[in-house]
Amino acid sequence: MKFGGSSVANGKKIRHVANLIADNSSSECAVVAVVSALEGITNQLIHAAEEAKKGKHEHVRKFKQEILERHLVTAKDAIKNSQIEEEAEQTLRERIDELEQVLTGIGYVGELTPKSRDTVIAFGEKLSAPIVSGALKDLGRKSVHLTGGEAGIVTDNNFGEAGLLMNFTKFQVEKNLEPLLKSETIPVITGFIASTQNGETTTLGRGGSDYTATIIGAALEADEVWIWTDVDGLMTADPKIVQEAKTINELSFQEATELTIFGAKAMHPRALEPAKKEGIPVRIRNVFSPNNPGTLITKGQKAETVNGVKAVTLVRNVAVITVSGAGMVGAPGTAAKVFEVLGKENINILMISQSVSESNISLVIQRNLLERAVNTLEIALLGRDYIREIMPEDDVCVVAVLGAGMKGMPGVASRIFSAVAKKGINVRMIAQGSSELNVSFVVKEKNGDETVRAIHKEFNLAPKGNPSSRVF
Ligand code: ASP
Ligand code: MG
Numbered sequence: 001m002k003f004g005g006s007s008v009a010n011g012k013k014i015r016h017v018a019n020l021i022a023d024n025s026s027s028e029c030a031v032v033a034v035v036s037a038l039e040g041i042t043n044q045l046i047h048a049a050e051e052a053k054k055g056k057h058e059h060v061r062k063f064k065q066e067i068l069e070r071h072l073v074t075a076k077d078a079i080k081n082s083q084i085e086e087e088a089e090q091t092l093r094e095r096i097d098e099l100e101q102v103l104t105g106i107g108y109v110g111e112l113t114p115k116s117r118d119t120v121i122a123f124g125e126k127l128s129a130p131i132v133s134g135a136l137k138d139l140g141r142k143s144v145h146l147t148g149g150e151a152g153i154v155t156d157n158n159f160g161e162a163g164l165l166m167n168f169t170k171f172q173v174e175k176n177l178e179p180l181l182k183s184e185t186i187p188v189i190t191g192f193i194a195s196t197q198n199g200e201t202t203t204l205g206r207g208g209s210d211y212t213a214t215i216i217g218a219a220l221e222a223d224e225v226w227i228w229t230d231v232d233g234l235m236t237a238d239p240k241i242v243q244e245a246k247t248i249n250e251l252s253f254q255e256a257t258e259l260t261i262f263g264a265k266a267m268h269p270r271a272l273e274p275a276k277k278e279g280i281p282v283r284i285r286n287v288f289s290p291n292n293p294g295t296l297i298t299k300g301q302k303a304e305t306v307n308g309v310k311a312v313t314l315v316r317n318v319a320v321i322t323v324s325g326a327g328m329v330g331a332p333g334t335a336a337k338v339f340e341v342l343g344k345e346n347i348n349i350l351m352i353s354q355s356v357s358e359s360n361i362s363l364v365i366q367r368n369l370l371e372r373a374v375n376t377l378e379i380a381l382l383g384r385d386y387i388r389e390i391m392p393e394d395d396v397c398v399v400a401v402l403g404a405g406m407k408g409m410p411g412v413a414s415r416i417f418s419a420v421a422k423k424g425i426n427v428r429m430i431a432q433g434s435s436e437l438n439v440s441f442v443v444k445e446k447n448g449d450e451t452v453r454a455i456h457k458e459f460n461l462a463p464k465g466n467p468s469s470r471v472f
Pocket of ligand 1: 004005036037042043124191192205206207208209210
């Protein structure tokens with residue numbers, strides 16, 4: 001079971017979380033808990049590291065006091081037994097002293113490397129796990145807290161976004177956790193952080209606690225991985241855009257991966273990999289509404305809808321670049337050149353389309369990279385006679401329509417585009433992956449919300465009599 005930052009934001013919430021863990025664990029059913037940092041702490045640590053680098057020792061001292069206070073208050077509210085509370089408090093004080101030393105060191109050197117940054121931001125989870133573990137002991141359960149590295153998660157040394165070494169990890173996690181589970185001790189593991197083979201602290205990328213949970217689940221061959229969060233699950237659309245949007249009961253791994261890639265921010269995009277590989281079902285559940293079954297992600301592709309479409313999402317803050325020139329027709333290597341130039345600049349391409357006429361290629365990228373992308377392309381390509389124009393557009397958004405049931409079902413695309421056309425909205429660019437799991441297209445930004453609503457309605461994604469179970 002993984003609990004995100006908003007679920008462990010304060011002592012009262014941590015008590016609630018500890019109760020959920022205790023209620024679901026028994027001698028028949030062992031539970032491993034994975035926790036995020038208290039809400040907001042990771043961002044504060046990043047900020048503190050940057051201030052430290054500028055030599056702002058005063059800020060570091062103030063920050064130390066604030067973070068200490070917040071965690072001590074949280075521990076006090078979460079743990080009633082004074083002996084258990086004191087034990088947690090001592091761990092918190094020791095770790096926060098250590099954090100201060102790291103920040104001070106960064107201040108003196110004046111340098112923040114990816115490695116020292118990881119050391120700093122790992123403290124968020126290193127401070128939340130002892131409190132959650134203490135709260136479980138307070139409920140009369142046996143519990144220990146472990147860092148990701150202590151649990152056995154091993155990565156390469158790509159600090160900030162470390163790559164998992166799964167075989168070694170599996171071996172270590174089994175060895176470290178199974179004896180605990182056998183003795184009915186509940187391990188509380190820091191999400192997000194891991195370790196290299198040399199014991200250096202690494203992190204798995206922002207939001208990485210989900211990934212920690214599925215790594216541990218896969219290593220232990222768990223029956224299920226539960227991601228407890230503050231929403232009911234993955235939804236048919238963003239409820240801020242479509243009021244009647246509802247929770248999706250069941251999705252395949254492939255569908256869920258597409259959804260998370262297309263911005264349903266309920267989960268870390270890499271988090272599904274380990275579970276998918278081992279075929280372990282992942283359930284997304286709401287801590288504040290634990291009776292709700294949430295969204296189940298499984299190996300099967302239960303076509304829950306009659307019309308193939310399960311969700312529609314909107315990706316904002318993107319831009320389109322169109323590279324054109326009659327000379328591109330029948331000139332092999334043009335697309336390769338465009339991709340190579342952008343790849344070298346570390347600019348990720350989200351969507352591609354080229355017409356059969358070959359006279360232009362359109363790409364979608366993150367909007368904040370637009371200027372750099374256009375400059376690089378101009379320098380690299382414009383001198384060549386086959387490319388005539390590089391045209392940027394920054395007032396656009398991507399609408400992605402998702403669902404495995406769309407595969408091999410004729411007429412879905414026509415329904416999508418007629419629904420959009422009926423609203424008088426112009427479609428600028430279209431792409432369908434040959435997996436047929438999604439159709440993505442570009443419209444003007446001002447039409448984004450209306451397009452999403454039109455498609456949600458066309459495919460009746462929130463049928464009446466099956467009300468939304470959302471709790472907000
Ligand atoms: N605390 C980390 C973050 O905010 C990891 C997580 O919450 O999953 O990114
Ligand atoms: Mg988080």
